[in-house]
Amino acid sequence: MLKPLDLDRGFIPESILSQTLKEYGIDDYITYPYLNMNGTAVPINRVSETSRRALIESQDGSLYFMKEVPWYVESIEYAKSIIQLQYELSVKGIKVPEVILTTSKKLFVHIDTNKILYLQKYILNSNMYKNYSEQIYAAGKELRDFEIKAASVFRLNILAIPQYSPYESAKNVLVLLLKKFIKKRSEMKKEDQEEIQNFVRACRKLIDQWSTQHGQISGKQESIIHGDLNPMNFIFSNKGSVSGLIDFDNACIADPLVDVAEGLLTFAGVTYRENSSRLASINELEFSNFEQFLNGYTETHGLALEEREVLPLLIATAGIRLASLGLIRGDWPISSASDHIQVVMKNLKLSQNYLRQIKLGN
Structure with missing residues (x-):
């Protein structure tokens, strides 16, 4: 290493x-x-x-x-x-x-x-994400272009990039969460210990359920994905277009919808701390941002029915992973763990509803 x-x-x-x-x-x-x-x-x-x-x-x-x-x-x-x-x-x-x-x-x-x-x-005359609709649309559009070009690189078979399962990744983060708090058990309140145990138990059950559902639906063919798609890994021009997609340190081979789901969640359902890449909160998905990102992504290609069915499962799984990471890093208190499960479940339903409402692509 x-x-x-x-x-x-x-x-x-x-x-x-x-x-x-x-x-x-x-x-x-x-x-x-x-x-x-x-x-x-x-x-x-x-x-x-x-x-x-x-x-x-x-x-x-x-x-x-x-x-x-x-x-x-x-x-x-x-x-x-x-x-x-x-x-x-x-x-x-x-x-x-x-x-x-x-x-x-x-x-x-x-x-x-x-x-x-x-x-x-170095990319000159660039700006970070400011939650402008033009930036969100441009990010979705750039992701689609990246997906197409990454697939052509993948077919060259020249890169030693690992396979990735979003469900196994989320479970691995839960393991890290447990390990952290097992070490601190003697310092923790009893109610906090129970909160973490209940959170991990509930999340594992949900992840297994969603993984099984995903396995019964055909998504996209696996290819190279970015692996850490969020607003902080985009650089924008003064006019809101994308100047650069950065930080490929988590690139892996997976269903490209993993990137789409993470983009939808982080652009439409995550608040970042001011001037920081640290998370402030995971929120209910905001329809306008969700729609802008998807409209950019599907500007030239729509979403198949199977892809619409898979995306909410991946969004929910990404929500569990981010909520767990936030607990590990201390971004939010232990007492909020069960609240995050409620937000994840709410976003599962919201994304299903949004995907039925939005007319996508050509």
């Missing part, structure tokens, strides 16, 4: 940075602070849970974004495949940051045995 470059700093260490940039023929450069979404600099002593990053201006004035492959990526081959996927998508015209080749025509720089870094063009 890959390891972080430096557990004590939010930036790529200068020694690693200069060594890496030489591979790109960049000897003279300026390093800028990596900024949060609110425009403030990331503190120099910030501990990054995923990967080191750096914003760089080369001697000719070009801006680049250097990124380390996150520590949680399970193998070197998977890490290489993530970068190659982004490169192939860029070649095919998908709006992703262009991966820059080294002087020896490589896609990345492999430092020591467990550090992989790669250079991307």
